[in-house]
Amino acid sequence: ARANIGVVGLAVMGSNLARNLASREGNTVAVFNRSRSKTDELLAAHPEAEFVPSFSYEDFAASLSVPRTAIIMVKAGRPTDFVIDELVKVFEPGDIIVDGGNALFTDTIRREKAVRDTGINYVGMGVSGGEEGALLGPSLMPGGSDESWITLGPILKGIAAVAEGEACVTHVGHDGAGHFVKMVHNGIEYADMQLIAEAYDLIRRATGKTPAEIADVFAEWNRGELESYLIEITAEVLRQTDAETGKPLVDIILDQAGAKGTGAWTVQTALDLGVPVSGIAEATFARSLSSHPEQREVSRELPGPSGTDLLSGEDADAFIEQVRLALYASKIVAYSQGFDEIRAGAAQYDWAIDLGAVSKIWRGGCIIRAQFLNRIAEAYDAEATLPVLLTAPYFVEALGRAQDAWRHIVSLSAASGIPAPAFSSSLAYYDGLRAERLPAALIQGQRDFFGAHTYRRIDKEGTFHTLWSGDRTEIEAEDTH
Numbered sequence: 392a393r394a395n396i397g398v399v400g401l402a403v404m405g406s407n408l409a410r411n412l413a414s415r416e417g418n419t420v421a422v423f424n425r426s427r428s429k430t431d432e433l434l435a436a437h438p439e440a441e442f443v444p445s446f447s448y449e450d451f452a453a454s455l456s457v458p459r460t461a462i463i464m465v466k467a468g469r470p471t472d473f474v475i476d477e478l479v480k481v482f483e484p485g486d487i488i489v490d491g492g493n494a495l496f497t498d499t500i501r502r503e504k505a506v507r508d509t510g511i512n513y514v515g516m517g518v519s520g521g522e523e524g525a526l527l528g529p530s531l532m533p534g535g536s537d538e539s540w541i542t543l544g545p546i547l548k549g550i551a552a553v554a555e556g557e558a559c560v561t562h563v564g565h566d567g568a569g570h571f572v573k574m575v576h577n578g579i580e581y582a583d584m585q586l587i588a589e590a591y592d593l594i595r596r597a598t599g600k601t602p603a604e605i606a607d608v609f610a611e612w613n614r615g616e617l618e619s620y621l622i623e624i625t626a627e628v629l630r631q632t633d634a635e636t637g638k639p640l641v642d643i644i645l646d647q648a649g650a651k652g653t654g655a656w657t658v659q660t661a662l663d664l665g666v667p668v669s670g671i672a673e674a675t676f677a678r679s680l681s682s683h684p685e686q687r688e689v690s691r692e693l694p695g696p697s698g699t700d701l702l703s704g705e706d707a708d709a710f711i712e713q714v715r716l717a718l719y720a721s722k723i724v725a726y727s728q729g730f731d732e733i734r735a736g737a738a739q740y741d742w743a744i745d746l747g748a749v750s751k752i753w754r755g756g757c758i759i760r761a762q763f764l765n766r767i768a769e770a771y772d773a774e775a776t777l778p779v780l781l782t783a784p785y786f787v788e789a790l791g792r793a794q795d796a797w798r799h800i801v802s803l804s805a806a807s808g809i810p811a812p813a814f815s816s817s818l819a820y821y822d823g824l825r826a827e828r829l830p831a832a833l834i835q836g837q838r839d840f841f842g843a844h845t846y847r848r849i850d851k852e853g854t855f856h857t858l859w860s861g862d863r864t865e866i867e868a869e870d871t872h
């Protein structure tokens with residue numbers, strides 16, 4: 392038994408994670424892949440790394456020191472279940488199986504329960520940062536038992552990204568907590584990307600600037616409060632010219648956004664938890680809308696507003712600044728909603744998730760890494776149980792600064808027929824939160840009218856029903872929700 396850590400599944404993410412592990416002092420990395428060729432390729436390409444290859448699960452287990460610790464990096468779903476079953480056969484109580492794929496957290500909860508009965512520790516771990524992150528330093532979101540964290544913690548701290556001197560890994564919580572948090576990370580990633588895309592579209596259609604010119608705008612934004620990986624790569628993508636046609640690449644790429652499902656999971660879970668993640672939902676639906684060419688085709692002639700003149704000069708500059716502020720405000724909403732979902736998930740599944748710690752491990756390595764996460768960390772440092780993130784003083788100030796521009800941009804998008812679903816739904820959420828009274832009272836009245844669903848009153852305790860089809864007097868009733 393020579394290796395202290397193993398990796399199963401040597402596609403790009405697994406290979407890169409294995410190389411990252413092997414590059415750290417103190418690690419010897421056992422590697423295993425279903426088909427032998429991937430293992431041979433990895434060994435041949437990286438003779439510098441001290442890998443211990445195995446070609447059967449038995450040998451793989453034998454090559455690991457106790458407690459045996461293996462990170463599975465295979466496709467989510469059945470392939471993951473298959474590998475777990477094989478590892479359970481050759482591992483012993485106290486050993487640790489880590490799933491580093493994008494598993495659905497409820498699958499992780501189920502697997503953890505099943506594996507726990509064998510005495511083996513099962514850890515669902517969110518891994519963010521793509522291929523480069525896996526190699527150079529990802530953001531890691533492990534769930535699982537406290538016992539597993541004792542062994543895993545030091546290993547993971549060694550390979551994670553570092554932000555402000557701190558490793559981007561924390562023990563998120565038990566069983567599915569890590570994958571839950573990774574899921575919400577991806578939901579926020581969807582919202583962030585959609586907001587950036589809307590900002591680009593608004594600028595392009597309102598000012599007529601070229602993608603390369605807009606790349607400069609994003610590069611400039613990346614020097615301020617919007618500084619983030621996604622803004623940075625947006626500038627890169629917009630600046631890219633297609634080699635074949637000489638046109639901006641963004642004009643050649645088919646405008647139908649793909650999705651592997653984690654955004655949809657975030658929204659589905661939020662619906663179950665009753666958490667309004669409207670920005671994330673709009674971002675997910677915007678991808679769906681883009682991916683229905685047949686519907687878009689027949690809808691092209693639908694009436695829209697008559698054309699307006701393009702903005703130029705100082706007007707264009709002022710407009711771009713307003714878009715920047717609207718983007719920032721909407722981004723605050725998206726993160727606030729995402730953290731709300733984590734808070735609700737933690738309450739529902741009994742996880743002790745430290746929201747401040749989550750914001751800190753997202754400062755480096757992951758796709759949504761941004762300066763901004765420091766502000767979130769500060770907000771939770773000041774008040775760990777903050778009920779609504781965007782009510783933290785820093786964000787209140789930022790929203791106060793941005794709201795006029797935000798409103799203007801949302802009205803302009805509506806008036807000129809430029810779709811900005813995430814911008815506008817974020818603003819509606821913000822105003823919904825702010826409202827002293829919501830028309831939810833009317834909804835309750837309607838529900839009571841057609842279904843005797845009852846309502847509560849603002850002025851006294853109890854549950855009430857109006858006899859709508861009778862004499863319309865009010866009676867006390869049993870609460871039916």
Ligand code: 6PG
Binds near residue numbers: 518521649652
């Ligand atoms: C990450 C990414 C990663 C993956 C996305 C892509 O954090 O490194 O989120 O997990 O690239 O899941 O998701 P879509 O294909 O759904 O856009």
